[in-house]
Amino acid sequence: MPTTNSQKVAVIGSGFGGLAAAIRLQAAGFQVEIFEMRDLPGGRAYVYKEKGFTFDAGPTVITAPECLEELFALKGKKMSDYVEMMPVSPFYRLFWDDGYVFDYSNDEKLLTDQIRQKSPEDLSGYRRFLAYSKEVFNEGYTKLAATPFLHLWSMVKVAPQLVRLGAHRSVYATVSKFIKDEHLRQAFSFHSLLVGGNPFKTSSIYTLIHFLERNWGVFFPRGGTGALVQALVRYFEEMGGKIHYQAEIDQILTSDGRVTGVRTKAGHTFDCDVVVSNGDVLHTYKDLLKDTSKARAREKSLENKSYSMSLFLIYFGTKKKYPNMAHHNVLFGPRYQGLLEDIFTNGVLPKDFSLYLHVPSLTDPSLAPEGHECFYVLSPVAHLGKLDVDWNDIGPKYAESIMNYMEEKYLPGLKENLVVQKIFTPFDFRDQLNAHLGSAFSLEPRLTQSAYFRLHNQDDDIKGLYFTGAGTHPGAGVPGVVNSAKATAGLVMKNHTLSEDRI
Numbered sequence: 001m002p003t004t005n006s007q008k009v010a011v012i013g014s015g016f017g018g019l020a021a022a023i024r025l026q027a028a029g030f031q032v033e034i035f036e037m038r039d040l041p042g043g044r045a046y047v048y049k050e051k052g053f054t055f056d057a058g059p060t061v062i063t064a065p066e067c068l069e070e071l072f073a074l075k076g077k078k079m080s081d082y083v084e085m086m087p088v089s090p091f092y093r094l095f096w097d098d099g100y101v102f103d104y105s106n107d108e109k110l111l112t113d114q115i116r117q118k119s120p121e122d123l124s125g126y127r128r129f130l131a132y133s134k135e136v137f138n139e140g141y142t143k144l145a146a147t148p149f150l151h152l153w154s155m156v157k158v159a160p161q162l163v164r165l166g167a168h169r170s171v172y173a174t175v176s177k178f179i180k181d182e183h184l185r186q187a188f189s190f191h192s193l194l195v196g197g198n199p200f201k202t203s204s205i206y207t208l209i210h211f212l213e214r215n216w217g218v219f220f221p222r223g224g225t226g227a228l229v230q231a232l233v234r235y236f237e238e239m240g241g242k243i244h245y246q247a248e249i250d251q252i253l254t255s256d257g258r259v260t261g262v263r264t265k266a267g268h269t270f271d272c273d274v275v276v277s278n279g280d281v282l283h284t285y286k287d288l289l290k291d292t293s294k295a296r297a298r299e300k301s302l303e304n305k306s307y308s309m310s311l312f313l314i315y316f317g318t319k320k321k322y323p324n325m326a327h328h329n330v331l332f333g334p335r336y337q338g339l340l341e342d343i344f345t346n347g348v349l350p351k352d353f354s355l356y357l358h359v360p361s362l363t364d365p366s367l368a369p370e371g372h373e374c375f376y377v378l379s380p381v382a383h384l385g386k387l388d389v390d391w392n393d394i395g396p397k398y399a400e401s402i403m404n405y406m407e408e409k410y411l412p413g414l415k416e417n418l419v420v421q422k423i424f425t426p427f428d429f430r431d432q433l434n435a436h437l438g439s440a441f442s443l444e445p446r447l448t449q450s451a452y453f454r455l456h457n458q459d460d461d462i463k464g465l466y467f468t469g470a471g472t473h474p475g476a477g478v479p480g481v482v483n484s485a486k487a488t489a490g491l492v493m494k495n496h497t498l499s500e501d502r503i
C-alpha cells in the first residue's frame, strides 16, 4: 500500500541525538524543523573559536562510526562525502600520579606487550576480559542499542542474558575478576565515566565499550567534532530540513492528549503532529509541558532518579607545543575509588583530581595557529544536587589549581605560554544547556535506570511526543544518542506513517 509521511515534525535541540532523529525522519519524507536555543548546532558538541584556536566543547572520542555512516546511507551518500574521519592511535595515553604510563591502543602487540611487562599473569585474564566484552557487545549493543524498550515484557525477555552476563556486577568488579594489577584494572574500567557512570556502581554491561572501541577504532573528524556536526547539518538541509538557531522552545502545545505544536520563547508557534525532544528530559516535562497532569507525574518520577556527575572544563591554547602528550590523555590522580565516591556519593570538591586532557592539534594542526597547541582539560565533579557551591566564585580558583597541577606534572611552562583560556562549569551545563542539576550526561547509567527503566523513547500517554538523546534509551555518548535516534525515528515512522487511502 503506498504510504506518505508528509506530516510535520519539530525537533527540540540539535545535539547528535536531535540531528540524527531529524535526518532519519526527513529522509523518510516527514517535514522536519529543528529548534535550537543556542546560536550554533551540536549541543554538548558546541564549538568555541578564539584567537585562531578551534575548541570542541564536548565529545572528542568518536567511535562506532557505522552508526553515523548509516545516516548518510539513507540517501545513498557516504560520510566521507561530507567529512574526513581520521583514525587516532593510541586511543588514549594513560598517565598515573606515580609515573606509570600505558598506551591504550588497538595495536594488539603494543597492548599485550605492555600488559605482559606490567603484570605477566594478567595477560590471559585480559584475553578473557576481551572475549567477555565482545559477548556483552553482541548482546547489549548489536541487538539492543537501537531497540526501544516500551513494555516491561521487553525487559523480561532480555533478563536471562543480563543474568548470564552478570549485569548486576559493577564494571570495576567485573574487570577485577579478570585482571589483578591495580593500574590495569583502572585502565580497563574507566570507560563508563565517558558516559557518566561510576565504574564502581555502573553495570558491567558498560564493559562493552572496550570491545566497541577495539572493534571499530577511535576516530577524530578533520576540523574537529564540530566538522562532523556541520556535516550532519549540511546533509539535513540538503534534504530540505530546516534548522532555527536562537529559537528556544518554551512550550510544547497539546490538545486532547496529543501534541499540536511548539512555541518559541519569542512567541512564534509551529504547528506539528510530532515533537521529538532532544532537550534535557526533566526540562521537557517540567518547563515545556506546563498544563499537563500526566507531565507532572513524569516530572516527579524523573526528579527522584539519580543523575550523572557534572564536569568542570578548561579550554586553553598555548604558544608552545607538547609532543609528549597524545591526542587523548587520562591523568589518573593518586586516588581512584575514593575520588569517585567524593564525586558521585559524598558531593565534595576534592583537592586531588583525575583529568581527561584533549590535545586535538596533535592530530589536526589546523585547530591551532602554527607552532601552538590546542587543549581542553576536563575534571569530573559532583552535580549541583550534591555539591552546593557558587561556581562563579570558586571556578577560577579551581581552574588555577588544575593548571598548577598540570604544569607541575605534565605541561612544563604551561602558564607562561598560555594564550587563551576559558572555563565551563556545572552552572553552564545548567544555564546554557538546560541540564537538570548541571548533569553532563543526564540520567546516571545504572541497571535500574537502563532500557525499560530509562525514560522511554516515546511518551506513554501524550500522543506524538518522543525523546532522543542521552536521557532516553540507550543513553549518553555519541553512539548512544545516535542509536536512540534510530529507535525513536522507528517509532515515529511506525505510528505516523499514513497510508495514502487514509488521507
Ligand SMILES: Cc1cc2nc3c(=O)[nH]c(=O)nc-3n(C[C@H](O)[C@H](O)[C@H](O)COP(=O)(O)OP(=O)(O)OC[C@H]3O[C@@H](n4cnc5c(N)ncnc54)[C@H](O)[C@@H]3O)c2cc1C
Pocket: 012, 013, 014, 015, 016, 017, 018, 035, 036, 037, 038, 041, 042, 043, 044, 045, 057, 058, 059, 060, 061, 062, 063, 194, 195, 247, 248, 249, 250, 278, 279, 280, 283, 311, 313, 378, 432, 433, 434, 440, 441, 468, 469, 470, 471, 475, 476, 477, 478, 479, 481
Ligand atoms: C565535555 C564532554 C565530553 C564528552 N566526551 C564524549 C566523547 O569523547 N565521546 C562520546 O561519545 N561522548 C562524549 N560525551 C557525551 C556526549 O557528548 C553526549 O552524551 C551527547 O553529545 C549528548 O547528545 P544529545 O543528543 O543528548 O544532545 P545534547 O548535546 O545534550 O543537545 C541538546 C540540545 O538541546 C538544546 N535545547 C535544550 N533545551 C532546549 C529548548 N527548550 N529549546 C531549544 N533547544 C533546547 C540544547 O541547547 C542542546 O543543543 C561528552 C560529553 C561532554 C559534556
